Amino acid sequence: MTAAFTFPGQGSQAVGMGKALADAFPAARAVFDEVDAALGEKLTAIIWDGPAETLQLTENAQPALMAVSLATLRVLESEAGVSVARDAAFVAGHSLGEYSALAAAGALSISDTARLLRTRGRAMQKAVPVGVGAMAALLGLDYDTAVAIAAEAAQGQVCGAANDNGGGQVVVSGNTEAVDRAVEIAKGRGAKRAMLLPVSAPFHCALMQPAADAMAEALAGVTINAPLVPLVANVLAAPIISPDEIRRRLVEQVTGTVRWRESVTFMAGQGVKLFVEIGAGKVLSGLVRRIADGAIGTAVGSPNDIAGVKDAIAAARAG
CATH class of the missing domain: 3.30.70.250 (Malonyl-CoA ACP transacylase, ACP-binding)
Known part of the structure; x- marks a missing residue:
């Protein structure tokens, strides 16, 4: 049985997410500290203490969700022996989750990803006046x-x-x-x-072109490595590994359709049976089960989830 690692998008955020992991595991705490340092502010205070309306702001929700996903992944690596390179055939993320997926696969550093998502969130919010x-x-x-x-x-x-x-x-x-x-x-x-x-804004349509332009400029200034495993890109529903193509598709993604149904269908067609949703919430796990017959969707975002996901990945590894 083959596995894919998936990463949630905006809407999955909740005040307090990731705190139990950070309290229990130094590997998780280190990720939150790195994100705070990259942004030059205590985003973790907003993530863990709210208020909810501040966390829900696009410029905060996007890097916050990435931070929780990467903190969760680091705990899976340190406590459950999980390896993206060995255990995942693909990574994929829903909208901003694509950035989390790339960080998880080593294509982007966590610090660069946090700054890119802060830029992305602000640019998407500014692209269209409220109400338009x-x-x-x-x-x-x-x-x-x-x-x-x-x-x-x-x-x-x-x-x-x-x-x-x-x-x-x-x-x-x-x-x-x-x-x-x-x-x-x-x-x-x-x-x-x-x-x-x-x-707060009409995401993933042509009105977002100013935000796409901003991301083209931001992405030109960061190092993108080839990911450890292919990324199934939102706008293609197909795998990519070239850093230049990753950069181009991330820009297209701002105005393009998130082709999640086709992405899951593609991965299932490549033999993926286990989809591990890493981070906040369980939205993608629910969608997976409705898209791909026989697929197993499991979510991990708290200490209580670690053992079950470890066993599921071990079973996938054993075939």
């Missing part, structure tokens, strides 16, 4: 239908598929009026539910 853009979840429709609805709703504005999450869940993003139209059209096309999401 929106996102909505269309549930119970396949991807092609959702894309057609978004195209019909655009009417000269921006409206497109931002996330193809799988399990009949597609998120559309764009100008507020166009997204409102998409919600109404979807309700008439048999969607189980169609609802606006409580987000």
